[in-house]
Amino acid sequence: MGCFPCFDSKEEETLNPVKESDVQKPIQPMVPDNISRLTAGRDRLRSRSNGGSKRDLPGPKDVMPGANIAAQTFTFRELAAATKNFRPESFLGEGGFGHVYKGRLESTGQVVAVKQLDRNGLQGNREFLVEVLMLSLLHHPNLVSLIGYCADGDQRLLVYEFMPLGSLEDHLLDLPPDKDPLDWNTRMKIAAGAAKGLEYLHDKANPPVIYRDFKSSNILMEEGFHPKLSDFGLAKLGPVGDKSHVSTRVMGTYGYCAPEYAMTGQLTVKSDVYSFGVVFLELITGRKAIDSTRPHGEQNLVTWARPLFNDRRKFSKLADPRLQGRYPMRGLYQALAVASMCIQEQAATRPLIGDVVTALSYLANQAYDPNTASHGYRSSGDRSRDDRGGRILKNEEGTGSGRRWDLDGSEKEDSPKETARMLNRDLDRERAVAEAKMWGENLREKRRQSAQGSFDGNNG
Template sequence: MGNCLGGSSYVNKVSSTAKPESPPKIQNPSERDRSEERKLPSNPGEVEALRRGASSAARNPLVAFSFAELRRVANDFRKDAQIGGGGFGRVYKGSFSPPGDAALLPVAVKVHDGDNSFQGHREWLAEVIFLGQLSHPNLVKLVGYCCEGDHRVLVYEYLPLGSVESHLFSRTSPPLPWAARMRIALGAARGLAFLHGAQPAPVIYRDFKTSNILLGAGFHAKLSDFGLAKDGPVGEASHVSTRVMGTYGYAAPEYMMTGHLTASSDVYSYGVVLLELLTGRRSLDRSRPPREQALTDWALPALPHKKRVMGIVDPRLLQGGDGDEGAPPARAVQKAAMLAYHCLNRNPKARPLMRDVVASLEPLQQPPEEPGAAA
């Protein structure tokens, strides 16, 4: 889910969708740095000063909303306007007219909890900084923000199809067709490849998972929720050191063990998501037998074997459907499986670059079904 809002000055940020049964967050305990907390912005002027200092690159125009303006945009935050929620707070659908434009723009308004923690405030600011300077067709567009008193709000473009998670693991909707899954895989890969090639420093996303990939018309994938994003290593540096954060089941094993973060950490997480698209299973599912709870442990041995891999494919795909698509081509499944296998290599230096992942996925694309057919 992602959306934008209207107001006076400019700024940008991303949102996320509802996360039912999401795996637990990883967060190592650490003491708060009170001096650092005092440096966090408390008003739009301070936010804009930080944005100017964060990069010499051109910045995206963002609307700095007052909280009163956001109430109007988000229909007074009524319960029937709520479209998602999680540990960060709640997300509402709304609309506003951008400056100089009479047309109403649908937006998603992400309201952080009032008792927001220091970490929550930092994640809010990270979204403003990163989405306020990065722009790409496969990143959610940040329309604006609110930094007023205790209120920390982000306004994104509204993406009508919600998250990949809500489609892939739904028990009520028709299964995602193979073509749609490959289109999603390619779009998400392009988003990550763009981040990893950012200048002057690569951006490491650090929380790549199905609930953070939002869908527009035609299953066009966009990465959302940049709260954990971090500048990557530059020059001779091989990694950046940071406390371990992310989501169990998706985080790279070497990052969890050492706190050393590289672009390869994202590549591993991408491999997990590609595996979820192939199998229709969650990265971590405690309702399954013990040996099948961790998706990578269960599926990895089958990936390099052409015949065995067909046994772990989402059975709903193999059953075909009422449309023309039917079961996915075995050769395409095998190629996608081998790509996931390489992304999940225990040796981070042996994993492919995301630009190479993009090149591998492009030949696997087919025209997807219309969104209405799979929603």
Template sequence: MGCFHCFVPINKETSHVYSRKVTSERSKLLSSSSPKAELESVSGPKTRDEAEANPRAHTFTLQELKAATNNFAPECFIGEGGFGPVYKGYLESAKNVVAVKQLNLKGGQGDREFLVEVLMLNLLKHKHLVNLVGYCADGNQRLLVYEYMPLGSLDEHIHDLPPDRKALDWNTRMNIALGIAKGLEYMHKANPPVIYRDLKSSNVLLGENYDAKLSDFGFAKLGPIGDMTHVSTQVVGTYGYCAPEYLMTGQLTIKSDVYSYGVVMLELISGRRALDNTRPQGERSLVEWVKSVLKNRKNFIKLVDPLLQGRCPMGGLKQAVAIAAMCVQTQASARPLIGEIVDALTYMTRTDSSPKLKRSMMIEC
């Protein structure tokens, strides 16, 4: 089996390379029949500089990954998502720790999601996107190998904390929010844009310094190009994070990701889940609860996670709530672009006093 080659990060000089490449891959994905054949057909970088700057994603054998995970031993198990179980492994050849994700053959995802994940993570390279080390397609086995993220998912740090785990402080939460936004901005500025489609707290992984990286790109979709305003697709994702217009019509835009981002931002602020059926009827949907609280703007302090114990700057809190509230507007046109969010959060996290947001970013619930 041939290997994928990585491409240089998207910028003005290389966007035409990406655009030409991704147009070709769009047609392949739409007519997917044999992931192995498609993986073999993908050509690599055209120049030595591109090849040297971007190491190839390695093709692993099933035996190599069995050896790395002690035959997928229970003690190596670190979690499970929609794709399947994830194991911590050690690659003797590379002398590094990795995370090995194994497709659940009885699950809801399959060859197409596997192929999309590999394609996307070889076309897109950014410090806030998880790095794909390699993959394995052996018989009916599909495995993905990533850099190991030692602190696990964001979900584990804001929901149902065990007694021995300290709650994230305010500055860490806002830096995580900024990292997520930068990852999305990079994807949205690609040509054509890439829509993540499954942003949620469990898909945000944290490095040693709480550096946030987006993971799980099996549902990612190429966005509209030219005069197109949206792409129409089957509705996938996680209920509670999906934008209302996408749920109702299947019409997908980059603003769909912005809505999901707003939900994650609200989770960081409040410590609440996007959906929580254990709460009273009016509080089960995080977005609807927040909108009801913000009908009286003096009540916004009720949104703060009790685990913060009041330790957050008032100005920063107001800005964070304003950003999140704008992101979860019902009308997609009323939501900001992710680049605006990056600018606002960058300014907010770099200053001790919290400057006011520009008028277009003020709360409108």
């Protein structure tokens, strides 16, 4: 990889770990009216840190100005009791910035995950503060909830809701022989949910937030494989006003980092879209982003997959062998079209995450039944299948579109662009049907209210 001359193939190696100063100029984003005084929250953290020593928490440019920390505070003694003094049997795993333990709060009985950050200087404090502030202000069903924090002396701990199913990495990569792989429907559900979490950060948060460390080990799951993004220590506020990017040191995980960000340090929301595309490829293929145990030419997932995107007849080679063919061919084509658009070399050609959410929501809503003879979709819409799993789409009146999906790869154009065009056409149809239904419901409601009003007037 020419972009990363100083790295070896360790998957979890962070980029440029040497502490450098940000070159980003101070940004003054718009702040929601309900957010007040960052300094108050920062001072509360500092007051717990030996009265303001050199290890005081910094006031980085990464966090939202005017923010007030609403998370609960814990003493180190409380969290030590909750985790049975951080005994090995409570250990859940190790992240980029510390160890994670399972615990039970004595005050409420709530089961939690406690992350104890490594006490290795200012950088750890910086990520600690960013994570506390971000998760105190950002709330969404696809983001892990922060319950509280501890800043006793030089101890830095974060308390999260407990996610019983662990990370996506645990269920997707390096599976033991006795563990069942994720089925196709679950993979699409996880991808759609994770994309919705990113969409919230990019489009709903004000100012927008760039996650900067999107990877399979940072996607945690609760019961039912509902995904939530975790570990916000590297998150940055996105560009505002007429700025096109944020300039910062390069941080992240090798294999997931967007090429333009790795080379220039210029960070945009499209950098997250690239990382999402890599994780989505992991979901489709069952392969790691970087795997040094594979043959030369297959160790980098993106480098291996890109040539296969150019010939639809090779698309089946991209499907996880552990699925054993239990996936819809048409769904595979569409999923690969989305992935290929997300990992485009040029950031400008990648889709916005909102468009990705629209596409993946469509795919996730198509329930695939591997027990059907045709191995096709089972969907709530009015559709029929041919004997090879292809579908003839029908409109509300039940007339076919006259277009079959050829699973043998006999389309005139074998590139992902044709697949993407087909996907976009289906999405437009689904959106039009939904809008028509909504319009009809609104019209019926207006008529009902009008009739009710006339009835009341006649009885007045």
